[in-house]
Amino acid sequence: MKTDRKKILIIYTGGTIGMIRTSKGYAPEKEKFHQLLDAIPELKAEEMPAWDVVDMDPLLDSSNITVHEWNAIGAMIAEHYEAYDGFVVLHGTDTMAYTASALSFTLRNNRKPVILTGSQIPLCEIRTDARDNLITAMMVASDDRVHEVCLYFGGKLLRGNRSIKYSADDLIAFESPDFPPLAEAGIEIRYNTSLLLPPGEGAFSLQTLQNVPIGVIKVFPGIQFELFDSIMTERLKGIVIETFGAGNIPGDADRVLPIVRKASENGTIIIVCSQCPHGTVMLGAYETSATLKKAGAVSGYDITTEAAVAKLYYLFSSGLSGEEIRRRMEQNLRGEISV
């Protein structure tokens, strides 16, 4: 037995990967999943890291994940941070990109690989994609070059806070449209080493998140902004607006401006993202986006909606002033935007 064998902690949160067929449809099942894991011979190979598994309680379909579970996953990593070389988080695919984004912010000064993965077909099924996703994620989690939160799925290692779930049924289900893959797993795992983040420099710590009231609005032709007037109260802390193209919204300034301005005056932070998966917001490039800028909205540049939501939770939970939150929304904190 090699003495330099790495140690990985697998955190099982639920999702399709560990689900079995029940009379009510697929549902997570703890004991059966542990048996299936134990029966994968590759996980016991000498080239593989040693590993332990902890389960989140209860196991969830990831559609039910909230800030509470992000805190619980973060706490499991923080509790075992020094004892393990890396972490693999098994997670449902539906909200995996949100969780990866959230952990990228909450794990401050991270220097260890935290790799989220799951599968489109459960481990108990013959054509499962779980085995490759898990085995390769374990290998990435034991690689000394990786110091960040990533998502591994279908042969691609993506920066967690750049990823989006792109397909509901393909086995290559995730993309990171504005950032190249950190690695691609073909015959070998080929890393794009120049893109990897450096290790965190200070002491590692976990920022716990609060369930801050935030909203996401997707604009569409004919949207009646007046209808949103009633939700623009002081209670609403942040809004992610998914705009057209480079940050454009429909409607003339006279209708839109008062509502956006009211939100800004209430202290609500408005972050402008694009509905286009690829490309960046450029506030002020067109008259239709200059309105948003004038009213005090901040640019999300090429941030994904998933990362924008997670970043808002993170900044509001960090005890910063509104001004500071607005400033940091436009700054690159963990490789989530290209500025």
Ligand code: ASP
């Ligand atoms: N609904 C499942 C989940 O996100 C889908 C999956 O895991 O693929 O938990």
